[in-house]
Amino acid sequence: MASLPVVQAPAPESFGKTLRRDRWWTSPLLTAATLIIAGGYATLAIIFGEGAAYAPPYLSPFFSPCLGESCHPEFRIASIPTFGLSPALLVMAVVFGFRTTCYYYRKAYYRSLFMDPPACAVGEPWGKGYRGETFFPLVLQNFHRYFLYLALIVLAFLWYDTAKAFEFEGRLGVGLGSIILTVNSVLLTGYLLGCHSFRHLIGGSVDCTGCSRFGKARVGAWKKASWFNAFHGSWAWASLVFVCIADLYVRLVASGAIHDPRLVF
Ligand code: FES
Numbered sequence: 001m002a003s004l005p006v007v008q009a010p011a012p013e014s015f016g017k018t019l020r021r022d023r024w025w026t027s028p029l030l031t032a033a034t035l036i037i038a039g040g041y042a043t044l045a046i047i048f049g050e051g052a053a054y055a056p057p058y059l060s061p062f063f064s065p066c067l068g069e070s071c072h073p074e075f076r077i078a079s080i081p082t083f084g085l086s087p088a089l090l091v092m093a094v095v096f097g098f099r100t101t102c103y104y105y106r107k108a109y110y111r112s113l114f115m116d117p118p119a120c121a122v123g124e125p126w127g128k129g130y131r132g133e134t135f136f137p138l139v140l141q142n143f144h145r146y147f148l149y150l151a152l153i154v155l156a157f158l159w160y161d162t163a164k165a166f167e168f169e170g171r172l173g174v175g176l177g178s179i180i181l182t183v184n185s186v187l188l189t190g191y192l193l194g195c196h197s198f199r200h201l202i203g204g205s206v207d208c209t210g211c212s213r214f215g216k217a218r219v220g221a222w223k224k225a226s227w228f229n230a231f232h233g234s235w236a237w238a239s240l241v242f243v244c245i246a247d248l249y250v251r252l253v254a255s256g257a258i259h260d261p262r263l264v265f
Contacts (some may be wrong), residue, residue, distance in 0.1 A: 015125040024119040031112035055254035065157035101144035145197040175262030184246040187239040194228030
């Protein structure tokens with residue numbers, strides 16, 4: 001007689017209880033550590049680190065676009081009064097809003113920081129009564145598309161500042177910093193191009209692509225964005241970690257701790 005299939009019972013409801021035998025806690029632990037380290041580093045660099053954010057022709061990506069009156073004149077886009085605060089706080093508000101409302105990051109920090117739940121089939125601490133994102137403040141996650149529009153503007157300025165990283169006192173050149181800042185911009189672009197809201201914006205908001213204006217072009221763009229979207233989590237992590245590395249590199253050059261190898265033509 002054939003044996004009956006084994007059916008797993010649902011996870012116990014108390015926090016951390018589970019029937020899983022794998023190391024389910026590895027992923028939330030690593031995720032939480034990365035978010036806390038990268039977020040903490042970025043916050044400290046932005047609030048207290050303006051002095052070492054400029055190493056012409058390199059500008060820390062946290063300070064791009066440079067909008068404060070205290071910005072280095074070589075990078076200043078506008079002299080908006082910042083009342084003694086770091087000019088990067090303006091940019092941070094956009095980037096922080098964009099990343100925290102990102103569909104991928106929501107999953108990451110709901111699991112790793114809120115433990116809601118920490119992993120599939122693992123008990124969570126908040127009990128019953130799931131209401132999704134229908135209440136304040138989680139209802140604000142719906143603003144993601146508006147943060148996307150602002151992030152597109154920030155990205156355009158980031159590429160402008162990246163292009164300037166190839167100009168050494170009026171001469172064309174390339175340094176290790178130029179390459180690092182370019183890689184940073186590529187990763188952030190890949191992250192943004194795979195954004196669910198961006199994909200919807202360029203090709204997903206019509207019921208009939210064949211009947212809409214630029215329908216064929218939109219389908220093509222949507223397919224390309226879908227490629228980026230399939231790896232959205234990887235772009236998200238790579239761009240988060242690398243933007244900190246790029247900032248650190250500019251600081252090390254600005255402080256004279258390291259010498260930037262460069263070729264000037
Ligand atoms: Fe992740 Fe928009 S969904 S950036």
